[in-house]
Amino acid sequence: MLTLPAALLLLIGAFAPLFSKPVWEHAKILVVGALLAPGTRTVTACLRVMGLSQEKCFGFCRKFWCVDVLR
Numbered sequence: 216m217l218t219l220p221a222a223l224l225l226l227i228g229a230f231a232p233l234f235s236k237p238v239w240e241h242a243k244i245l246v247v248g249a250l251l252a253p254g255t256r257t258v259t260a261c262l263r264v265m266g267l268s269q270e271k272c273f274g275f276c277r278k279f280w281c282v283d284v285l286r
Contacts, residue, residue, distance in 0.1 A: 219243065 219227075227246055231239050248261025262268060 219247065223247075 227243065230242070234242055244265050244267070245258065245261045248263075248265045249256045252260040252264045254260070262270075
């Protein structure tokens with residue numbers, strides 16, 4: 216689980232009720248990744264900057280967020 220600074224949680228926490236708890240955990244990773252990713256902020260770039268490019272589900276996670284959730 217990702218532990219975020221209180222100030223950041225205060226800013227993005229307002230969006231938590233819009234997601235189920237498991238989805239919110241993934242959404243937080245993408246939000247932080249988007250803040251840290253240099254250049255184009257694609258889902259892949261967000262996952263890479265968060266150190267998740269070697270995860271087994273990397274391809275699935277990228278595909279899931281790009282196709283199913285964000286369309």
